[in-house]
Amino acid sequence: MALNALGRHIALVGYMGAGKTAIAPRLAERLGRRLVEADRLLEGRVQLTIGEFFAKRGETEFRVAEAALIRETLALDEPAVIDLGGGAVKTPTARNALAARAFTVLLDVEADTAWERVRQSDRPLAQDEAAFRRIYEERLPLYRQVADATVRTGDVDGAVLAAAGVHHELGAIERLGELVPGDGPVALVADETVMGIYGPAAQTALGDRLRSVHELPPGEPAKQLHVVGRLWSELRVDRGGTVVALGGGAATDTAGFAAATYLRGVPWVAVPSTLVGQVDAGIGGKTAIDIPEGKNLVGAFHWPARVVVDEGLLETLPERETRQGRAELVKTELLAGRRLDVRSAAAYKAGLCLRDPHDHGPRRWLNLGHTFAHGLEAAADFDLPHGEAVALGLLAALRLSGHDTAPVVDALDPQPVRVDRERAWAALLRDKKRTGDDINLVLLGEDGPYVAARPPDQVRAALDSLIRD
Ligand SMILES: NC(=O)c1ccc[n+]([C@@H]2O[C@H](COP(=O)([O-])OP(=O)(O)OC[C@H]3O[C@@H](n4cnc5c(N)ncnc54)[C@H](O)[C@@H]3O)[C@@H](O)[C@H]2O)c1
Ligand SMILES: [Zn+2]
Secondary structure, eight states, rough: OOOTTTTTEEEEEOOSSHHHHHHHHHHHHHHTEEEHHHHHHHHHHHTOOOOHHHHHHHHHHHHHHHHHHHHHHHOOOOOOOOOOOTTTTGGGGHHHHHHHHEEEEEEEHHHHHHHHHHTTOOOTSOOHHHHHHHHHHHHHHHHHHHHHHEEEEEOOHHHHHHHHHHHEEGGGGGHHHHHHHSSSSSEEEOOOOOOOOHHHHHHHHGGGEEEEEEESSSSSSSHHHHHEEEEEHHHOTTTSSSSEEESHHHHHHHHHHHHGGGGGGEEEEEEEHHHHIIIIIISSSEEEEEEEEEEEEEEEEOOSSSEEGGGGGGGOHHHHHHHHHHHHHHHHHHHHTSSSOHHHHHHHHHHHHHHTTTTTSGGGHHHHHHTHHHHHHHHHTTTTHHHHHHHHHHHHHHHHOOOOOOOHHHHHHHOBBBOOHHHHHHHHHHHOOETTTEEEEEEEEEEEEEEEEEEEEHHHHHHTTOOOO
């Protein structure tokens, strides 16, 4: 079973009428991947429609040609989104190729719905209802056998989340034992506060697999070398074991980094318990700790084997922390150009990270507003909550983009802060990559985010507008 689609093709399988053809191009666009429509490709090659091919040469010959094409497509290096024909899974060689090279997503559809959708079509296997239903029953076990994930018809966010290994479910913590991949031992790591609230439920759910329990100091103080050092000494899992990190971004960053480095890397599962964690920090495999020279300066990319997003955990989150998350949520809404809930915001970030796991391209869009935020935070000696700094940073980024600032003002109402202007400016310059004198920033255009260089005086003016005397 593949855990995610990192470096793997995404193959969409499902019965006629499951909506593969509708979802495939949207998924390919979200992930910046090439779309391969197996049936169309085959029709182009044989210069016959699928219907004609069936009629002239029979299903057996069709399956042989189809399986060859699937193997060929799956052998391509660059991960694509592949819309497979409904019967492709009948051929064992096609199933083996899927298991080896693809993350296979089953689009689930009820037989009734599927029949309603295809009964008027000219598809060869949709001419007779009894036969259609019989084949549906025959295929279902094959689909289930090849599927790494199952998604409702039309659910693009669901497909993106599945491809990133993100599981979103209310009450998921009660099923944590099943959601941690494999059957090896588990080390549970959580900050003291979160362990106090959700530790018992998590431990019960992990059952016999639970090998050890580790507490971290709550919040940013967890992200220290000595805390990671203690974890390294205490962990008792081998490479067949899994570190489960339960808590906010500080806990998942710390435990994730420990998992990335212990035994040169053991699998880990993130269970983010803050809004920041569920829409941002828990997703995408960046882990890091702080050193005296700066925040997040030592870390690793280590994609979690699974991210479990249980919005029920947010019930106990203090309002102060919820506000932090709202700023990142508004940022994500600006990037996506639409309103988002926790699930769709998580899916947006997951999509960008899958597209660009190592942060060389579109993943950098997630830094919208953060250049300014980092400058303000440093000038405030990190006494300014990150969310407040981001809210202000978004304001500056929108102003520089010539974009309406109402979405940020209405949702977050950021107020200028009193910090030293020169210190904030110096910190901003230190933080940024430069093109000559100009400063590279994420801006927001008509068609979405882009990275561009802006002259220092413009950037300075935008920063100054966030500071009061
Ligand atoms: N890796 C990434 O991609 C990434 C992205 C964004 C932020 N981060 C990091 O995340 C950190 C911030 O994380 P955060 O905002 O999630 O806060 P946090 O982890 O610092 O937690 C904030 C506080 O909330 C408490 N808490 C957490 N969950 C709770 C719950 N469900 N109920 C009650 N209390 C709860 C914690 O005990 C803590 O006191 C920063 O260190 C930042 O660098 C990382
Ligand atoms: Zn942020």
